[in-house]
Amino acid sequence: MKRSPRPRTTAELSKSLQQPLNMYALAASAAGVSVLALSQPSDAKIVYTPTHSMIDPHETFRLDVNHDGSTDFTFRNYIRTFGNFENLLFALVEQAAPGNGVEGGGTRGNGFTLASALNRGSRIPGGQRFCNGTAALAYVWRVDSSSGDYGKWVNVTNRYLGFRFQIKGRTHYGWARLNVQVNVKKRLVTATVTGYAYETIPNKPIIAGKTKGPDVITVQPASLGHLAAGASAIPAWRSGK
Numbered sequence: 001m002k003r004s005p006r007p008r009t010t011a012e013l014s015k016s017l018q019q020p021l022n023m024y025a026l027a028a029s030a031a032g033v034s035v036l037a038l039s040q041p042s043d044a045k046i047v048y049t050p051t052h053s054m055i056d057p058h059e060t061f062r063l064d065v066n067h068d069g070s071t072d073f074t075f076r077n078y079i080r081t082f083g084n085f086e087n088l089l090f091a092l093v094e095q096a097a098p099g100n101g102v103e104g105g106g107t108r109g110n111g112f113t114l115a116s117a118l119n120r121g122s123r124i125p126g127g128q129r130f131c132n133g134t135a136a137l138a139y140v141w142r143v144d145s146s147s148g149d150y151g152k153w154v155n156v157t158n159r160y161l162g163f164r165f166q167i168k169g170r171t172h173y174g175w176a177r178l179n180v181q182v183n184v185k186k187r188l189v190t191a192t193v194t195g196y197a198y199e200t201i202p203n204k205p206i207i208a209g210k211t212k213g214p215d216v217i218t219v220q221p222a223s224l225g226h227l228a229a230g231a232s233a234i235p236a237w238r239s240g241k
């Protein structure tokens with residue numbers, strides 16, 4: 001007699017995400033769409049969230065990776081003085097919640113650990129250590145009449161921040177995709193978060209930039225509240241192909 005294979009453990013989707021998805025099922029059914037033809041949340045292994053969130057100077061962006069209402073990572077774009085008012089730092093930094101961290105390290109500048117800017121297709125974890133606490137993406141420094149920029153995210157497009165975070169005490173891996181612009185002359189650092197994703201199976205690696213496939217669902221939280229409107233809302237949630 002064959003023994004049934006043990007099911008793989010997956011993280012539950014948060015109630016805030018599950019409820020809108022249930023609303024979607026009702027809307028799709030009313031519109032004549034077969035819900036059985038759609039990938040169910042319990043089958044998902046990667047949850048991808050596209051976004052277009054700008055982080056301008058003096059702004060903060062809080063990233064809730066799995067939509068459970070808790071901030072997992074905080075991005076701050078701020079100005080700091082050190083020594084005297086002529087010594088300034090215009091920095092974009094990441095601050096991880098306790099137990100979380102981003103890939104990077106090995107190089108420090110102005111007291112910061114530097115976060116790695118991964119290319120699409122990179123494996124997370126990828127052999128680098130994870131930085132807990134605060135890590136810098138990019139910054140502009142000025143000391144008296146001299147200035148310059150520093151960091152692995154200076155003027156990059158579609159690079160990936162690899163991270164690990166906790167769901168119910170278990171480690172999950174994921175990534176956030178950002179564009180970062182640095183202007184030394186104007187002393188500006190700006191950034192745009194264009195998407196993020198995480199692996200629902202604890203301790204399973206994830207590939208940076210993977211947003212399509214039978215093991216991916218795409219969620220757009222800003223649109224989920226409108227799913228009960230009917231067929232016009234259906235494209236807001238879809239399985240990757």
